[in-house]
Each structure stands twice: as structure tokens, then as C-alpha cells.
Amino acid sequence: MRDNLTERSKQILEAIIEDYIVTAEPVGSRTVSRNHGLSLSPATVRNVMADLEDMGFLASPHTSAGRVPTDKAYRFYVDSLLEVRSIAQGEQDEILKRCNMAGRDLGEALKETSRMLSSLSHYTGIVLAPRFTANVFRHIEFIKLGGSRLLAILVSRNGTVQNKIIETGDEMRPADLVKMSNYLNHLLKGLTIAQVKEKIIGEMKSDKIKYDTLMAKALEYSRQTLPESDSEVFIEGQANILEQPEFTDVTRMKDIFRAFEEKGQLLSLLDRCMEAQGVNIYIGAEAHLSQMVGMSLITATYMTGRNTLGVLGVIGPTRMGYAKVIPIVDYTAKLISRLLELE
DSSP: OGGGOOHHHHHHHHHHHHHHHHHOSOBOHHHHHHHSOOOOOHHHHHHHHHHHHHTTSEEOOTTOSSBEEOHHHHHHIIIIIOOOOOOOHHHHHHHHHHTOOTTSOHHHHHHHHHHHHHHHHSSEEEEEOOOGGGSBEEEEEEEEOSTTEEEEEEEETTSOEEEEEEEOSSOOOHHHHHHHHHHHHHHHTTOBHHHHHHHHHHHHTSGGGGGOHHHHHHHHHHHHHSOSOOOOEEEEOHHHHHTSGGGOSHHHHHHHHHHHHHOHHHHHHHHHHHTSOSEEEEEGGGGOOGGGTTEEEEEEEEEETTEEEEEEEEEEETTSOHHHHHHHHHHHHHHHHHHHHHO
């Protein structure tokens, strides 16, 4: 059906989409004729708009004589009409400044990245952190606290830290804690956190720990230190979505907040985004999330070498400014990849 669009139809569709992105108001034939230098009469524009509506590119709200683009129109616009602009120097400087990782915890840096994406786009920024289980084990340390409590500190090679307070049931001597750490650091050296889990479970089932109480405790405490959940997603600027005129309905606002709070469906969508490198754009129903109706998600993966670590992006209304947001997301993902390579 896309092949049936004439150059005139494409020009008019592009004009309607770009007007609607700016105004969030249905666009009429007279507005298109007057504002876009097409040298076409309102009657001609109106006839083309009727054809576009029949083809599923435009919809007609009941309260207006104008037309609004459909998800199908935005998909055609993004794939065939959009001219993505270069990212402005000022935006590059802002991204470089705020995504700096020197001396910062990775989680803190990625949270700031999501804030920056929200700030520059004026929509909602989102960053899926690297899976902790994909990280490589560096070391584990046990620190004695008051009574029978220990602080276990698990550090991965990329600097991610997992802390856990453990109730041991009896007091441990500092010298024994050092022995436990040394044993585990030798046993688990060079393994990914996912492999660490498997190694610990395997060792706990072996016969040799039946005769070594300290070894058994070391394995049990390290098992307790490993995170139960492996997904962390940073979402910033949710209120920016609610400032958009199309989301002023109270029921719609509740749906959006529920999607952000529950995160489960959003995480499954981001996992899908991880499977394809580069920039991905989900428009409206393409995301297969009921709460994402009327919204679009632009994402890009960040990586080290050939390994995809996570994904970042922007959530906004389907009428978001794609020409502005796409280069911001793309540039940020490439920058984060370079910074992680240097770490």
C-alpha cells in the first residue's frame, strides 16, 4: 500500500505529521495548503487527505474537521520520509559532561544518563543496566559487623558492587573471614557471575565440604550475597509524558504510571531491543504493551567489543520529535560504549 503513495501524497502526509508533532492538534487541509508551500488548493489537499485516510495513514477525530496521523503513518514517516538531523554541538557537550564515568559507580553513571536523556528530549529517559550475571567476578570480601552479622561485598570486574548483610548465627573471627575470602577469590577467579552461581551450587553439593566447616560457610555466605534479581532499569522524567496533551485523561495517566512502576513488561520489551544492534523504534502498538498505546520507544544498544551490555532510550508520545530524539539516543549509546571500553 505504501507503493500507492504519490509524491504529492507523501508531501501532504509529511506536512500533516510535522504539524501534528508541533501542535498536537488535528490538521486541516487549509493549514497544509497555507503553511507548507505546496502550491495546492485546500480542495486538492482535502481530496488527498481523504485518500490517505482510506489507506489507513490518517484518522478523523469526532470533534474536529482535521486529521491526525496513525501509527502506520508514523512508521512510514520514520522509514521513508524522515531526515534525521545531526546532533547539535551543545547537545554533544551536555552528553559528554553528564555521562562521564571517571570515579563514578556504574549504576550512578547510568542513572544520570537516563536523567540526561529525559532532559535533552523533554520526554522520559530509560536505561537498562548490564546484567550483573554477565559481569566477571573480581573479588569478594567479608567484613565483621556487630554481633553475628557480616557485610559481604561482591565486586565485578567492571566495578559493579553488590553488598549484603548476612546473619551468621555465630560470631566469626576476622582471621577466618580472610581465609574464606581468599578461598572464594581463588575458586571463582575469571568466572562470570552466572558461572559463579553454578560453581557455588556445585561445590556445596561436593563431599569435601562435609569435612570443612569454614569452606561450607564461605560457600553459603557467597551464595546469599549473589543478587536474586538480575535486572535493573533506570527511568527518569516520567512526569514529562503526563505533560503531553494527549495524556491528560486520568485513566490514561494511571496506565502509564503502572507501566513504569511494574516494569515487568517494559523489561521484556527492552530485552527484545537488546537482540538487535543499533537504533530501534517501536511505534504505538508495535511494542505489544497495552499501556504503551499512543507512545513510542526509541532505543539503542551499548556494548564493549562485540558484547551487548545494555540498552538506553527515550519514551514519548507517538508524535514525538523523531528527528531530534533519534540522534540523541544514537550518540549517547555510542559514547557510553566508548567510555565502557576505556574503563
